[in-house]
Amino acid sequence: MSDPASPRQRRKDARPSELLEAAMALFVEKGFAATKSEEVAARAGVSKGTLYLYFPSKEELLKAVIRDTLLADIARGAERLAQEDGPTGQLLVELMTDWWVNVYNSPSSAIFKLVMTEVRNFPDIGEFYLREVIEPGHRLIGGLVQRGIDRGEFRAVDIDGVVHSIVLPMVMLCLHKHSMGACGFSDSHMGNPSEFIRQHLDLILNGLRAPRSDGKPVL
Incomplete structure (x- = not known):
């Protein structure tokens, strides 16, 4: 039986969905052009570099x-x-x-x-x-x-x-x-x-x- 995923691994697996939720919320609030990538990352609780690991633009x-x-x-x-x-x-x-x-x-x-x-x-x-x-x-x-x-x-x-x-x-x-x-x-x-x-x-x-x-x- 494999060990349960660590909190860090579970957090990593959750990041894409958290980024998408944050992006949707900000795009609705501010519009696509006015939303900055770092704002999406900050709302999702990750760094801008982490955002770009999943979504290059x-x-x-x-x-x-x-x-x-x-x-x-x-x-x-x-x-x-x-x-x-x-x-x-x-x-x-x-x-x-x-x-x-x-x-x-x-x-x-x-x-x-x-x-x-x-x-x-x-x-x-x-x-x-x-x-x-x-x-x-x-x-x-x-x-x-x-x-x-x-x-x-x-x-x-x-x-x-x-x-x-x-x-x-x-x-x-x-x-x-x-x-x-x-x-x-x-x-x-x-x-x-x-x-x-x-x-x-x-x-x-x-x-x-x-x-x-x-x-x-x-x-």
Whole structure:
């Protein structure tokens, strides 16, 4: 039986996650450009040199934050989709509701604002976000919509348009949270964000459903 890891070893193993948590918090508070690497290191309780052992640049640190949050969630969604074979509409609503409610209620909801506000000055981040987040997410949702069409559950639609219709209001919800919402300005018409997400997906689903044989939509 191997000896338990020493406190020093456990501390070393914990450092990457602690650095990512510190980076996310500071990026949200100050913005990516205004955050200094030494501030991230100090908040995580390590030296700047230790930070660079794990993440050679601040850009790589932000990429790691994105991988640890949004990318991990997309991978879990893809795994769930591969395992389930129920009605496509039900799966679409459940998968997207669970994913977006989780994102909205977590620190990762700030990533959308970080990318949107910093991408012009850091195009490498934009390329990474497009390749690693937007494209896999688009394939996941688009593949689900295509499955519904192939099975006759959904009517024939422009899949790219449907994906954008699903995603963009959700992104805007997260942007609102970390812009107007962060300044204390709430939208009284929005109500409960989690309920808004469910209502939005229900609206999309009812627009997707194939009509009945008599030409009326399936309710």
